[in-house]
Amino acid sequence: MVCIFCEIISGVVPVPARGGKSSPQILYRDDLVTAFRDIHPIASTHILIVTNRHIGSVNELEPEDASLVGHMVLVAKQLAAQARIAERGYRLIVNPGAHGGQTVFHLHMHLIGGKLARYALE
Numbered sequence: 125m126v127c128i129f130c131e132i133i134s135g136v137v138p139v140p141a142r143g144g145k146s147s148p149q150i151l152y153r154d155d156l157v158t159a160f161r162d163i164h165p166i167a168s169t170h171i172l173i174v175t176n177r178h179i180g181s182v183n184e185l186e187p188e189d190a191s192l193v194g195h196m197v198l199v200a201k202q203l204a205a206q207a208r209i210a211e212r213g214y215r216l217i218v219n220p221g222a223h224g225g226q227t228v229f230h231l232h233m234h235l236i237g238g239k240l241a242r243y244a245l246e
């Protein structure tokens with residue numbers, strides 16, 4: 125099964141930039157996670173922090189993934205500071221499963237801040 129986030133992480137698919145232009149928009153990458161802008165931003169800052177390893181959702185996490193999940197939060201904090209939204213505040217959202225609003229089944233955290241285009245994730 126093709127996973128769009130695995131393809132973005134591996135570089136098969138460039139992350140579409142805002143305005144429809146196709147250009148790489150990897151904002152952060154290390155051994156564990158990759159961050160890029162959401163294709164449908166709901167705020168002026170809307171970044172996805174994605175595990176490099178394919179994990180379907182929170183439901184698939186194991187106890188040994190605790191440091192990975194903590195790392196995602198710390199990377200989100202760093203990106204929030206870089207985006208200058210740290211002081212005013214931001215939202216960190218994870219949506220496990222269909223009823224949780226998950227549409228891409230590869231673990232990711234939304235970093236949302238700045239001017240909101242819509243109030244809530246639908």
Ligand code: 5GP
Nearest residue numbers: 128139160161162163164219225226227228
């Ligand atoms: P979820 O609803 O699973 O928590 O969030 C998935 C997010 O991935 C959505 O906000 C959606 O806009 C974003 N998304 C889906 N496909 C792509 C894509 O191909 N590229 C990027 N950059 N974001 C995507």
Ligand code: ZN
Nearest residue numbers: 127130178230
């Ligand atoms: Zn994947």
